[in-house]
Amino acid sequence: MIDARTTNVNQTEELAAAVASLVRPRDIIVLSGEMGAGKTAFVRGFAAGIGVSPDETVSSPTFTLVHTYDTGTVIVHHADLYRLGRLSDVEDLGLRELADLGDVVVVEWGDVAEEVLGHHLVVSLEVDDDNEDSRHIVVSVIGQTWDSRWEQLKRALAKWGD
Ligand SMILES: Nc1ncnc2c1ncn2[C@@H]1O[C@H](COP(=O)(O)OP(=O)(O)O)[C@@H](O)[C@H]1O
Ligand SMILES: [Mg+2]
Structure with a gap:
């Protein structure tokens, strides 16, 4: 586990960008935390x-469920799973398949669907x-x-070390 603390929204965005710098195609990032914890802010920085x-504009895809961005690379x-009540609904979104195809997937409230999503990074945010x-x-x-990126990730997030 890596522990970090941010004291404003910009720092959370910067931390997310530091995570993004180590991301590879096929990665799934799961965001957990209550409403207002900063999940969407994280995705903005990411x-x-x-x-x-x-x-x-990166905003919560609460009604559309998934927003897709193409960086060219x-x-x-x-995705935002807040409105999905059943794991089978999450499966129907096909997020894991999108990652398997080589895309990157970031999921707000994704912790409810851990077993559907397979291997992933978990970022949990909590208001102090x-x-x-x-x-x-x-x-x-x-x-x-x-595993092979963990030490790099630790170093990348060290400046927000808790
Ligand atoms: N350190 C911080 N990190 C992230 N957001 C913060 C922080 N401090 C204050 N905020 C505010 O908290 C809110 C987080 O909202 P949002 O990212 O939409 O949360 P969520 O997607 O988890 O519901 C924003 O209004 C943001 O400006
Ligand atoms: Mg949100």
Whole structure:
């Protein structure tokens, strides 16, 4: 696990961009945390970091379920599972298949669908009790896909070390 703390939204976006710098095609990033924790903010920084045009507006795909961005090098799918009640609905979205095809997938509320998503990085964001602009961010992993990058990721996130 990697523990980090950010004290404003820009820092969370920067941290996300640092994660994006180590991302590879086929990666799935799962974001967990309550409403307002900063999941969409994370995706905004992540998208910028991976090369999505700054002209694209990154917003929560709460009603459309998935937004797709093409950087020219990689396709990034941004999903929000908040409205999906059943795991079979999540399976129907085919997120894992998109990753298997070589795309990158970022999933808000993805922790509810851990077993459907297979190997992935988990980023959980939590609002600090004593500071509404502070977030405790814990990065962990399910599966082996980050083993060879883990030390690099630790170094990349060290400046936000908790
Ligand atoms: N350190 C921080 N990291 C992320 N967001 C923060 C932070 N401090 C304040 N905020 C604010 O919290 C809100 C997070 O909203 P959002 O990213 O939409 O959350 P979620 O997608 O988890 O519901 C934004 O209004 C953002 O400006
Ligand atoms: Mg959101």
